Amino acid sequence: xxxxxxxxxxxxxxxxxxxxxxxxxxxxxxxxxxxxxxxxxxxxxxxxxxxxxxxxxxxxxxxxxxxxxxxxxxxxxxxxxxxxxxxxxxxxxxxxxxxxxxxxxxxxxxxxxxxxxxxxxxxxxxxxxxxxxxxxxxxxxxxxxxxxxxxxxxxxxxxxxxxxxxxxxxxxxxxxxxxxxxxxxxxxxxxxxxxxxxxxxxxxxxxxxxxxxxxxxxxxxxxxxxxx
Amino acid sequence: xxxxxxxxxxxxxxxxxxxxxxxxxxxxxxxxxxxxxxxxxxxxxxxxxxxxxxxxxxxxxxxxxxxxxxxxxxxxxxxxxxxxxxxxxxxxxxxxxxxxxxxxxxxxxxxxxxxxxxxxxxxxxxxxxxxxxxxxxxxxxxxxxxxxxxxxxxxxxxxxxxxxxxxxxxxxxxxxxxxxxxxxxxxxxxxxxxxxxxxxxxxxxxxxxxxxxxxxxxxxxxxxxxxxxxxxxxxxxxxxxxxxxxxxxxxxxxxxxxxxxxxxxxxxxxxxxxxxxxxxxxxxxxxxxxxxxxxxxxxxxxxxxxxxxxxxxxxxxxxxxxxxxxxxxxxxxxxxxxxxxxxxxxxxxxxxxxxxxxxxxxxxxxxxxxxxxxxxxxxxxxxxxxxxxxxxxxxxxxxxxxxxxxxxxxxxxxxxxxxxxxxxxxxxxxxxxxxxxxxxxxxxxxxxxxxxxxxxxxxxxxxxxxxxxxxxxxxxxxxxxxxxxxxxxxxxxxxxxxxxxxxxxxxxxxxxxxxxxxxxxxxxxxxxxxxxxxxxxxxxxxxxxxxxxxxxxxxxxxxxxxxxxxxxxxxxxxxxxxxxxxxxxxxxxxxxxxxxxxxxxxxxxxxxxxxxxxxxx
Numbered sequence: 109x110x111x112x113x114x115x116x117x118x119x120x121x122x123x124x125x126x127x128x129x130x131x132x133x134x135x136x137x138x139x140x141x142x143x144x145x146x147x148x149x150x151x152x153x154x155x156x157x158x159x160x161x162x163x164x165x166x167x168x169x170x171x172x173x174x175x176x177x178x179x180x181x182x183x184x185x186x187x188x189x190x191x192x193x194x195x196x197x198x199x200x201x202x203x204x205x206x207x208x209x210x211x212x213x214x215x216x217x218x219x220x221x222x223x224x225x226x227x228x229x230x231x232x233x234x235x236x237x238x239x240x241x242x243x244x245x246x247x248x249x250x251x252x253x254x255x256x257x258x259x260x261x262x263x264x265x266x267x268x269x270x271x272x273x274x275x276x277x278x279x280x281x282x283x284x285x286x287x288x289x290x291x292x293x294x295x296x297x298x299x300x301x302x303x304x305x306x307x308x309x310x311x312x313x314x315x316x317x318x319x320x321x322x323x324x325x326x327x328x329x330x331x332x333x334x335x336x
Numbered sequence: 337x338x339x340x341x342x343x344x345x346x347x348x349x350x351x352x353x354x355x356x357x358x359x360x361x362x363x364x365x366x367x368x369x370x371x372x373x374x375x376x377x378x379x380x381x382x383x384x385x386x387x388x389x390x391x392x393x394x395x396x397x398x399x400x401x402x403x404x405x406x407x408x409x410x411x412x413x414x415x416x417x418x419x420x421x422x423x424x425x426x427x428x429x430x431x432x433x434x435x436x437x438x439x440x441x442x443x444x445x446x447x448x449x450x451x452x453x454x455x456x457x458x459x460x461x462x463x464x465x466x467x468x469x470x471x472x473x474x475x476x477x478x479x480x481x482x483x484x485x486x487x488x489x490x491x492x493x494x495x496x497x498x499x500x501x502x503x504x505x506x507x508x509x510x511x512x513x514x515x516x517x518x519x520x521x522x523x524x525x526x527x528x529x530x531x532x533x534x535x536x537x538x539x540x541x542x543x544x545x546x547x548x549x550x551x552x553x554x555x556x557x558x559x560x561x562x563x564x565x566x567x568x569x570x571x572x573x574x575x576x577x578x579x580x581x582x583x584x585x586x587x588x589x590x591x592x593x594x595x596x597x598x599x600x601x602x603x604x605x606x607x608x609x610x611x612x613x614x615x616x617x618x619x620x621x622x623x624x625x626x627x628x629x630x631x632x633x634x635x636x637x638x639x640x641x642x643x644x645x646x647x648x649x650x651x652x653x654x655x656x657x658x659x660x661x662x663x664x665x666x667x668x669x670x671x672x673x674x675x676x677x678x679x680x681x682x683x684x685x686x687x688x689x690x691x692x693x694x695x696x697x698x699x700x701x702x703x704x705x706x707x708x709x710x711x712x713x714x715x716x717x718x719x720x721x722x723x724x725x726x727x728x729x730x731x732x733x734x735x736x737x738x739x740x741x742x743x744x745x746x747x748x749x750x751x752x753x754x755x756x757x758x759x760x761x762x763x764x765x766x767x768x769x770x771x772x773x774x775x776x777x778x779x780x781x782x783x784x785x786x787x788x789x790x791x792x793x794x795x796x797x798x799x800x801x802x803x804x805x806x807x808x809x810x811x812x813x814x815x816x817x818x819x820x821x822x823x824x825x826x827x828x829x830x831x832x833x834x835x836x837x838x839x840x841x842x843x844x845x846x847x848x849x850x851x852x853x854x855x856x857x858x859x860x861x862x863x864x865x866x867x868x869x870x871x872x873x874x875x876x877x878x879x880x881x882x883x884x885x886x887x888x889x890x891x892x893x894x895x896x897x898x899x900x901x902x903x904x905x906x907x908x909x910x911x912x913x914x915x916x917x918x919x920x921x922x923x924x925x926x927x928x929x930x931x932x933x934x935x936x937x938x939x940x941x942x943x944x945x946x947x948x949x950x951x952x953x
Contacts, residue, residue, distance in 0.1 A: 154659040155814050157854045171853050176659035198850040202819040226843050227823050236812065255654070255812075258637065260822065262812030 113181040118188060130174035130185055131159050141187050142196060142219050144203070144212075144286060145237040146175040150246055156237055157199055158216065162186040171195065196220045207232045208301040212286040217303065229301035233287060236262060240281030250276050337488075339614035342622040343500045346491070353492045362397045362439055364388075365480060367413040369404025369563055370598060371720070376428075377412035383431040384414075388439075397439055400489070403479040403567015406721040407467055410450065415462055415480065422462040423448040453717065454739060467718045470736045472699065472725045474707045475683050479567035484602045487609040490570040496615060498686035499577050503623040511582040511689070512538055518693035519705035520685075524550055524641070524678030525756060525782045526858065527704070527771035533675055537583040537665040540673035545585040547576050548650070548669065548676040551592035551599060552634045552641040555754025556805060558785035560709040560721055561679035565592065565599040568683070569606035573629060575682030577620070578689060580627045583675055588627065591646050593634040604631055638755075638809035642857045643668075643676045645811065656811045657857035678783070680709055700726030704770045708781060714751075714788035717742045722786075724769060731765040734788055745790035749873075753782025755802045755809075756862030758869025759795060778869040780862070794891035795874040796881055800828045802866035810859065817860030820851035824867055832892040836882035845871060890952035893937045897953060900941075902927045904949035911941035911950065 111126035117134055124133040129152060134141050144156035152175040162169040163177060164184040174187070186192070200220035205227040207213050213235065217225075238255070241264060245251045252275035256265040266272055282288055296302065340346050366372075366381050381401050388394045405413050410424035416438050423434065423445070430448060437443045450465050451458045459465040482489045490496070502511055516531030537545060549572055553561040565572055576588045590607075592599050607629050610616040618626040632650045639645050640655040647669045649655035668674025684706060688696045697705050704726040710733060712722045717739030724733060730750055734740065741747045749759045752769075758779030760767065767773050771781050789798065803825040812818045827844050830836050848864035848871075855861045871878065880886050887895040900911070900920075907925040919935040922928030930941070930950075942950040 152659075153813070154856055157815050157856070160854055172661060173659060173856075177661050195850050195854050198846065199815060199854060202823060202847075203815060205823075206819055227826070235815075236818070257812070258639075259808055259810040259812045259818065262818070 113179055113183075115179045115181075115183040115185060117185045124179040126179065128179055130161060130177045130179055130183075132175075133179055134174065134185075134187060139187060141174055142200070142216055143175060144216060144235070145239060147239055147243070147284060150239070150242040152176050153238060153242070156203075156235075158196060158203075158220070160192055160195060160199075162189055162192055193221060197222055201225055202227070203235060204303065206230050207235050207287060208303070209296050210235075210287045214303070222303065225303055231296070231298055231301060234264060235286065236264070237286060238264075239284040239286070240264060243280045243284050248276050248278055248280065250274055250278075252276070253281060337613055339612075340621060341614065343504055346496060346500055346621060350491050350494075353488050357398075357492065360396065360398045361418075362393075363400055363417045363481070364397060364434075364439060365400045365402050365415045365417070367403075367405045367411060368401040368484075369408070369411075369479075369567060370559065371404060371408030371563075372411035372413060373598070375411040375425075377426075379428045380412050380414070380426050380431060383428040384435065387431050387435040391435055391440065393435065393440060400481065400483050402482060403484050404476070404563035404721060405479065406471075406473070406476050406563075406723070407465070407718065408720040409718050410720075417481075419444075420461040420463060422450060422459065422465060424450050467720070467722075467737055467739075470732060471723050472707050473723045474687060474699075475564060475568075475571070475680065476709060476721060476723045478571060479563070482568055484567055484569055485605050487570060487606070487613060487615075490568070494690075495570055495686075496574055498689040499574050499581075499615070500621060502578050502581060502689060503621055503625055506689075508538060508582045508584065511578060514688060514693045515582075515685070516693075518688045518696040519700075520681065520688060520696065521704060521771060522678055523680035523684070523708065523783070525753065525780065527775075527781065530677060530681055533665055533677070534579065534583055536663065537673045537675045540666045542673050543584075544670075544672045545583055546669045546672055546674040547580045547583065547585045547588040548646070548674060549576055549588070549590040549592075549679055549682050550641060550643075550646060550676055551590060551596070551603075551679045552646060553596075553679075553783060554593065554636070554638040554641055554809075555756075555783055555785045557713040557787045558711045558754055558783050560711050560784050562596050562599050563721055564679050564683050564709070565590075566596070566602050569599075569603045570610070571686060572603075572679055572682045573606055573610060573616075575677075575685035576629065577615075577627055578685050579675055579677065579682065581625050583673070585675070586626055586628070588629040589632045589650055589669075590629060591632045591634055591640075591650060593636050593640075595636050600631065600633060607631065637811070638805075639811045639857070639859050642859055644857065646676065647674065656813050657859070659856060680784075701768060701770050701773075703772045704781075708769055708784055710769065710784045710786045712738050712786050712788070714786075715741050715743060715745070715747070715790040715793070716788040727768045727770055729766050729768055730760065730786075733769065733786065734765060738788060741788070741790045743790065745792055747788055748791045748793060749789045749795065751779075751787040751789065751798065751866075752785065753780040753865075754785040755806050756780060756859070756865055757782045757785070758865045759789070759798060759873065760869070761873045764873075778872055779865065792889055792891070794832075794887050794889040795870045795877050796828060796832055796887075797889075797891045799866045799870045800825065800832055803828060803863075806859070806863045810863070814856035814860060816851045817855045817857075817863060820847055820855070820860075821863055823847060824851070824864065828867070831878060831881045832887070833894040834881075834885050836878075838879075838882055841871070841875075841878055841882070886953070896937060897932055898930050898935050898937060898941065899951050899953070900928050900930055901949050901951050904947050906947060906949075908946075910944045910946070914940045914944040916940070 112123050113126050115124050141159045143159040154173040154176040159174045161174045197220050200217045201222045204217035205225045412426050414423045414426050449458050512534050520530045521527045551565050634640050637655050640649045642657045643664050645655045645657040707723050709723045713719050749761050751759045807821045810817045827840050848867045852864045890896050905927045912920045917936050919931045
């Protein structure tokens, strides 16, 4: 028999499945917490930190990622406080400055309320979310790609840089990559990267309802509550 | 030596060793710690051994190559008992005299004694040396008389009696209670109460539990764990055994970085010796307690000092942290309850058990008990390892023990706690070495690194140095640490190279706050500390870089120009010959000039000039 626990997310008492993550529970009940590295059927590593929430214990709140936090009886979670919104916006700003050429990343930036980017744009091909690495390992048991290097040298690569025979050519890695999920209309040329204005209709919604869920393309592949 | 099967056999062995040593009147203790080894103490050791044999003293005099004595600045260091005679800067050429005069005839050699550069007083014994006098050496003093490769030395010095006491008459609850009431807090950086950690692990369900000793020390300028493990590995192991017995673990690991070859070697020898004598293995000292220790060598990643990354590394996985929503005391190594403590924490355990928690709690402040080993480095006269009671003011450490700045300049700041700590200005030197006090001041005790900086240090440059270090050492897994440090470094580099804008300071502050709150592990959470603390206490320096495009300390190359003061230059030509870029011109006895176009700002002319005529502004 499935055990249930009551958790308080943003004031709503939710009868959650025991063992589920806070993020999974929130999405299931229509509370959209922005996230990037989380994929429902893969393990959670807490890498992108976008799904941060405030977890209140004994009156003291700590910031933690909701994807790695398991629901517990009586837990109090706040997903959308001023503090969280500000932190999340700063994280999304770092992210979009790194990879402005992805519709998914641009959507996240918009969704998190990024209005200006204060860092010089870079045009990275990869944001190291690790979705590809985990799907290859956990779903296909292939481990044909993995993280190589540390810190600024960290990148995704084949073992020793050579495509191995045991790659199953399933292309799951490509399907899950936020850089390939509906790329922007035209790649921004080097030096011309910007915060994309093509999704202005969404920007208006996001402006009016602070913290509301924008129907983002990325949500589709995340199995976001809006798409379920 | 045969296997010890009971507590009485251990005491008997100790008694036997004491009788054997009675014939030895004199002990020559040569420091074999890493600092002294670097000043070639091995040659001194060989020379002493040879000389003792030559003078026919080798049966009466014991030569003991010990671990670090702490006063690394003065190495190689020799101490001779009886008399506690302390010689410093000993070279192999002095050895004949030492053996002939001091060892054989008990006369001190004046020129090898330590003379305090400030008061000019010569110290005859170790206890008289001002560097040692102001300290409270509980752990480091145990390094003195012990050859780290000899379990006999350790047993003779009372070793393993704490273990014997625990196994003979204490319950696990009793041991944990003792540690809780001692107020011992983790010495590795976090300052987490050790007793609470042990309690949680003891309460955690599961038969299989682990204890780990974290010897993956990697802060720039810190080397106390290294010296404790090198100098007294059995002390650390005894602490681990007591901890293992208390929480119910049967297996322990010493995670030591492979760049510490001596620490690896000594801990390996210690484990083998303890196994041979039955202090590791099944039914230790005839009790029901079974425990074994393995050495796990780290590859030298700074992040592997973080508990979850360390455990991943022990398991043979990539050393990356994982979220700690469930603590490692419940879900640690191989997903079993695990107690991970720092070398120094473990080393404190045996004396707490032997002397009681109230003895330990009598030292220190209300929140931080006991003593702390600090690695005093930087622009200070007496560099070395310093052990002081918690609550000692920074001023005492820097001036009374360290002797103040080493180059005539004034001390400007001290950086405590390594890359995770912060910089404190000189007007805050009355702050105590105390976990809570330093944390509130925006720094931390950390593992105990203490880098003293004088006026010729640019604090923006210091922040840049630590960010550079952290960028190299960040594992890159989580976004705020990887990109946040990268962007902070980008901004600070802009500032030091004259491209800084006033609004960047606010951005830097905001970014640093974001990284501190959102990073995955302790490394990322504390990574902004160097930036935050320098912004807090040295903001005018940042502003000078941005607004006036000047580096007040004359360090940031892009913001300074070198020139020669005409009234000080006498045209000696030393700078002209020294300049490798050909940027200095001038004929003999005439004032020389630096060509700003050609000058690469290397600083050679400034250090060569005997008349202080080269000006940096």
